[in-house]
Amino acid sequence: MGFRYVLAPDGRVDPADRGLAYGDGLFETMAVHNAAVLRIDLHLARLRAGAKRLTLPLPDDATLAAKLGAACAGIRRGALKLIVTRGIGPRGYAPPQQPEPTIILAASTRTAPYPATITAVTLQQRLSENESLAGMKHLCRLEQVLGQIELASSDADEGLMLSTSGNVIGGTSRNLVAVLGPRLVTPDLRRAGIRGVMRQAVLDQCRASGIAFEESNVQPADLTGASEIFMTNALVGIQSVARLDQRSMPSQDLAIRLRAALAQDHDD
Amino acid sequence: MGFRYVLAPDGRVDPADRGLAYGDGLFETMAVHNAAVLRIDLHLARLRAGAKRLTLPLPDDATLAAKLGAACAGIRRGALKLIVTRGIGPRGYAPPQQPEPTIILAASTRTAPYPATITAVTLQQRLSENESLAGMKHLCRLEQVLGQIELASSDADEGLMLSTSGNVIGGTSRNLVAVLGPRLVTPDLRRAGIRGVMRQAVLDQCRASGIAFEESNVQPADLTGASEIFMTNALVGIQSVARLDQRSMPSQDLAIRLRAALAQDHDD
Numbered sequence: 433m434g435f436r437y438v439l440a441p442d443g444r445v446d447p448a449d450r451g452l453a454y455g456d457g458l459f460e461t462m463a464v465h466n467a468a469v470l471r472i473d474l475h476l477a478r479l480r481a482g483a484k485r486l487t488l489p490l491p492d493d494a495t496l497a498a499k500l501g502a503a504c505a506g507i508r509r510g511a512l513k514l515i516v517t518r519g520i521g522p523r524g525y526a527p528p529q530q531p532e533p534t535i536i537l538a539a540s541t542r543t544a545p546y547p548a549t550i551t552a553v554t555l556q557q558r559l560s561e562n563e564s565l566a567g568m569k570h571l572c573r574l575e576q577v578l579g580q581i582e583l584a585s586s587d588a589d590e591g592l593m594l595s596t597s598g599n600v601i602g603g604t605s606r607n608l609v610a611v612l613g614p615r616l617v618t619p620d621l622r623r624a625g626i627r628g629v630m631r632q633a634v635l636d637q638c639r640a641s642g643i644a645f646e647e648s649n650v651q652p653a654d655l656t657g658a659s660e661i662f663m664t665n666a667l668v669g670i671q672s673v674a675r676l677d678q679r680s681m682p683s684q685d686l687a688i689r690l691r692a693a694l695a696q697d698h699d700d
Numbered sequence: 701m702g703f704r705y706v707l708a709p710d711g712r713v714d715p716a717d718r719g720l721a722y723g724d725g726l727f728e729t730m731a732v733h734n735a736a737v738l739r740i741d742l743h744l745a746r747l748r749a750g751a752k753r754l755t756l757p758l759p760d761d762a763t764l765a766a767k768l769g770a771a772c773a774g775i776r777r778g779a780l781k782l783i784v785t786r787g788i789g790p791r792g793y794a795p796p797q798q799p800e801p802t803i804i805l806a807a808s809t810r811t812a813p814y815p816a817t818i819t820a821v822t823l824q825q826r827l828s829e830n831e832s833l834a835g836m837k838h839l840c841r842l843e844q845v846l847g848q849i850e851l852a853s854s855d856a857d858e859g860l861m862l863s864t865s866g867n868v869i870g871g872t873s874r875n876l877v878a879v880l881g882p883r884l885v886t887p888d889l890r891r892a893g894i895r896g897v898m899r900q901a902v903l904d905q906c907r908a909s910g911i912a913f914e915e916s917n918v919q920p921a922d923l924t925g926a927s928e929i930f931m932t933n934a935l936v937g938i939q940s941v942a943r944l945d946q947r948s949m950p951s952q953d954l955a956i957r958l959r960a961a962l963a964q965d966h967d968d
Contacts, residue, residue, distance in 0.1 A: 451720050454839065575833065577795065
């Protein structure tokens, strides 16, 4: 089994790569701290779960971890983006019988910490529903792009996206957690959305701390009664939503508590 | 407004291209006959309609037509694939304020004509529904890729794909037309599917010939009573479906008549 490694920004990609032609691949965007990838096990587990669903060959974890480690050498604080595509193929949706996946690594540095609070606005742009794609961080992200284009005409930091059937899924690039009365809830992602690594870390932390947590359908109307909402992703960590649409959130307590519990290296 | 042209197979693409990163772009696959693109006006009209919906800048039609013409010079019979992406961008779904789109051209020759009849099988893989993406030939095609992976384990030539709500949409890379009793019907594509150029040519031909034609919801059960089914795309033209699942189709008459009426240059 062969793999073709491309190191950005100098490496280049074949125009017949199936990642470009059809979105036939996966990606991970990882926080880098002191030249190491944060939560690398969760990232590799999600990548491998997606690759299995797409029947996309991957190098073993040790090889991938070594490549990631080499790519973020010397970066004190930053991000590492990994793209894995099914590689070059002839025209047509059918994958080649013996694909040689393309593995792209792009590291970047960052100096300013991410803010602890953001504002959000509900977008018109919807997310389509398909169990065969839901949860994966695949390359087909045009709905999120259209969401960001819509968001640009507001003054909010993030857009809240609903599925086509009207369920709350999350932000354009963040998962969502809400305190609804006595319940701590995050949207069910079996039909739409991405299973974020930071979302998983929060779920794991709640389980370890004995905090009850539900994954269930969330309606927009549910959020109008929320006492607290926060959003997560691997780069920004946990961010409190200070305002959703016209409503200011009364609390940020759980987010502050979880940030402390997770010893969030993102902003230290 | 700048554009970056990439001629395949020698040209290369930046790994930060948004077509690769997010499927943020469109494509056209066009039949080439005697060094000219067949139905170039329909292809450019569809491309421009998609670009408008994605707020993706395009060169004017004359410039594009000249580039396409140059790319298929010397090709007696073949295909020309055009990809337009939003170009290189920083990490994140938000497009750059001043995008410089990437325009990729890949020409190929072909010697064997496409068969006039194919067999088809109904796939389990579904197509998601979203009005904001439906109809466009955008780069997010993982559902079709998964459909082709499923199809590979059958002996059929094409897979019939339904939407997540159970409506017939078409093949993995073809539109569908069915004769249902006295009605000539093609699936409504307002929530899923691609508005094919050959489908449009067939609709136009029917209109010119006074043949009544409906775009409406088609259920799988409707097709079990079809007297004729054919599929279309810009490369293969019109192909009769000789068998769908276990059922042989009684007629191919309309497909034969339309092929003649359209003076199908594809197989002459």
